[in-house]
Amino acid sequence: MRTLLIAGGLLAAASASACLNDFEVRHAEQEFRAAYADAPPDPAPEAEARLPYFLGTAAGAVLLVLALVAAGRQPS
Amino acid sequence: MTRARRLVGVAVVAALFGFLGLFFALGEAFLSEGRVVAEPAPYRVALMPDGTALRVAMVYDVVHQRFPRHGPAWSEAVVARSIARVEQTEARDPAALFEPASLEAFDDWGVALDRLGRADEAISVLRRKKALVERRWPRLDFPPKAAADAVEAYIEVVRRAGALTPAEQAWYRTYANLGTVLVHQGLRALATGDAEGRGAVAEGLGFVRQAVRLNPAAHFGRERWQLVVARHVRAGLDDPTWFTRFSAIGWPLDAPPPKLRPTYRALPAAVRDLVEGASHDLGERWTSREAYIPRVVPEPEWAEVTGADFEGAPFDEPVLGLLGMWMLGGGANPHSALALGQIMEAMEQRPIAYAAYARALAMKDRFSPDAGTVRLIEALVRGRMADIAGQIDEDEASLQAAVTVALAEGEAFQQAQADFEAARAADGADVLDPAVQAAFLAGCPPIASKPGQADTVFIRRGTGAWRLHRLVMWVTLWAAAGAWLAVWVARRRARLS
Numbered sequence: 001m002r003t004l005l006i007a008g009g010l011l012a013a014a015s016a017s018a019c020l021n022d023f024e025v026r027h028a029e030q031e032f033r034a035a036y037a038d039a040p041p042d043p044a045p046e047a048e049a050r051l052p053y054f055l056g057t058a059a060g061a062v063l064l065v066l067a068l069v070a071a072g073r074q075p076s
Numbered sequence: 077m078t079r080a081r082r083l084v085g086v087a088v089v090a091a092l093f094g095f096l097g098l099f100f101a102l103g104e105a106f107l108s109e110g111r112v113v114a115e116p117a118p119y120r121v122a123l124m125p126d127g128t129a130l131r132v133a134m135v136y137d138v139v140h141q142r143f144p145r146h147g148p149a150w151s152e153a154v155v156a157r158s159i160a161r162v163e164q165t166e167a168r169d170p171a172a173l174f175e176p177a178s179l180e181a182f183d184d185w186g187v188a189l190d191r192l193g194r195a196d197e198a199i200s201v202l203r204r205k206k207a208l209v210e211r212r213w214p215r216l217d218f219p220p221k222a223a224a225d226a227v228e229a230y231i232e233v234v235r236r237a238g239a240l241t242p243a244e245q246a247w248y249r250t251y252a253n254l255g256t257v258l259v260h261q262g263l264r265a266l267a268t269g270d271a272e273g274r275g276a277v278a279e280g281l282g283f284v285r286q287a288v289r290l291n292p293a294a295h296f297g298r299e300r301w302q303l304v305v306a307r308h309v310r311a312g313l314d315d316p317t318w319f320t321r322f323s324a325i326g327w328p329l330d331a332p333p334p335k336l337r338p339t340y341r342a343l344p345a346a347v348r349d350l351v352e353g354a355s356h357d358l359g360e361r362w363t364s365r366e367a368y369i370p371r372v373v374p375e376p377e378w379a380e381v382t383g384a385d386f387e388g389a390p391f392d393e394p395v396l397g398l399l400g401m402w403m404l405g406g407g408a409n410p411h412s413a414l415a416l417g418q419i420m421e422a423m424e425q426r427p428i429a430y431a432a433y434a435r436a437l438a439m440k441d442r443f444s445p446d447a448g449t450v451r452l453i454e455a456l457v458r459g460r461m462a463d464i465a466g467q468i469d470e471d472e473a474s475l476q477a478a479v480t481v482a483l484a485e486g487e488a489f490q491q492a493q494a495d496f497e498a499a500r501a502a503d504g505a506d507v508l509d510p511a512v513q514a515a516f517l518a519g520c521p522p523i524a525s526k527p528g529q530a531d532t533v534f535i536r537r538g539t540g541a542w543r544l545h546r547l548v549m550w551v552t553l554w555a556a557a558g559a560w561l562a563v564w565v566a567r568r569r570a571r572l573s
Contacts, residue, residue, distance in 0.1 A: 020187045020190065020191075020252070020253055020256055020257075020404065020405065021183055021187070021248075021249045021252050021253055022154070022183055022184045022187040022188070022253075023180065023183075023184050024146070024154075024184075025404060028144075028403070028404060029128060029400075029404075031144065032128070032134075032143060032403065033128045035143075035522065035524035036131040036133060036134060036524060036527050050545050053543075053545040053546055053548075053549045054545065054549075056549040056550075056552070056553060057545070057548050057549040057552050057553075059553070059556075060549065060551075060552030060553040060554075060555065060556045061552055061556070062556075063553075063556035063557075063559070063560065064090060064552065064555055064556040064559050067086060067090070067556060067559030067560045067562070067563050068083060068086060068087070068559065070560075070563050071079075071082045071083050071085075071086040071559075071562070071563050071566065072079055072082070072083055074079075074082060074563070074566060074567060074570065075570070
């Protein structure tokens, strides 16, 4: 029985083992890989544009300074 | 009100509004819908720089035999050509047999014989080649032990793969081919009750280990997975219940596979750069794969008993190893089908997992000749299949029908290729001429499936994605608004008084 069990498992494994090297292997792998080459991945997402935020910050800073100037010039 | 008090008052109001602006900015960031961006899945970064990266469609196709595969006529032609080359070389100049081109003819000859099921002849041819290699390069220095640091060890392996000496190439191919053919022959012998097959298996595995030592990167690591599967099967020699407990990747059969599909919140640009070939940084390649590809980790008991050199690996490595053995080796087998089914289920590729399990069941008698063992394995696999059908709300009849149709198409394609080669060989054509293969492929629709979106991850950006520059802008604008409000109130109060 034990021999039979061993035999069954090994028979299945016989087809599982293969690292054969011949002239065809590399070609076959390249062909296989090429069959799944598709369009390149979607373009990388553009980095968030920062300029509007820098302009917004600059505008805020100018308005803030102008407000302080206006407060300083206001007659008592 | 003095100027100083006015300025302080305006500054205080501006600060308070700036503080409100801080909350506004954070709220805006967290409540915004964000946008979904598509990124290549990290496993599209191949282990080796020039290697094959996994696509899920590959698993579907291999499981359904949907790939080109040469028939016996092609292998017969390889045998005839190799014999002619060796004989011509020997007649012209026996010393030329030691040249790499002649040695490779022995490899082609032996491998083709093995593919034709003539393992005894294959061993004889490859032992003859080994004797030639021993005479030409009697001394072979194995590479020193790899560096302790994983990244450095990986870089060493990659660089070494591209710089094997002629002696190392010759020995590597000899060890790999002779080892594999010996394992094939030993396993066939054991299957017929011939206990001497054990010796051939042991000798063959020893040679394969030497091949892996010489060139661990070869064939995208397929040899490594051959050793893992062989050790799994060898463990079954000592424990008849082994195959009812574990698959060839060391996962238990009596429990659902672990989840392997992570939800990525972000992926570094390095992953995309490596996939697109914009980066060739080996360290990045290794660390990106290790950091972002889910790992297959075997049960400790399995790892201890098999002694396999496999404590865990990014999941695409065993998948590609199993696919390679299936396609370029002996074809479909239940161990590979079962392991692929588990990994695909873990990756939530449920229809493919179902198909792989169905293939394992179709070959169930090859797990063991013991009916009780087979029944137990079948019950466990059917349980997984029923779970999958429930998860995707499909009835099993339609899932099974889909497997049957796809498999029939794949088998018909491979049979057509074998018939085409046989017919051309009968006509006297050289079936090894690439033009003959091209003619066959041109005459039939492509058998490979489209990869589609299965290898893309979708990441939601925006939600919670606050950035300092956005925060500073809102704080400044709110502070400015507060300051002008304070100025306006102060002017109005001054006017009224």
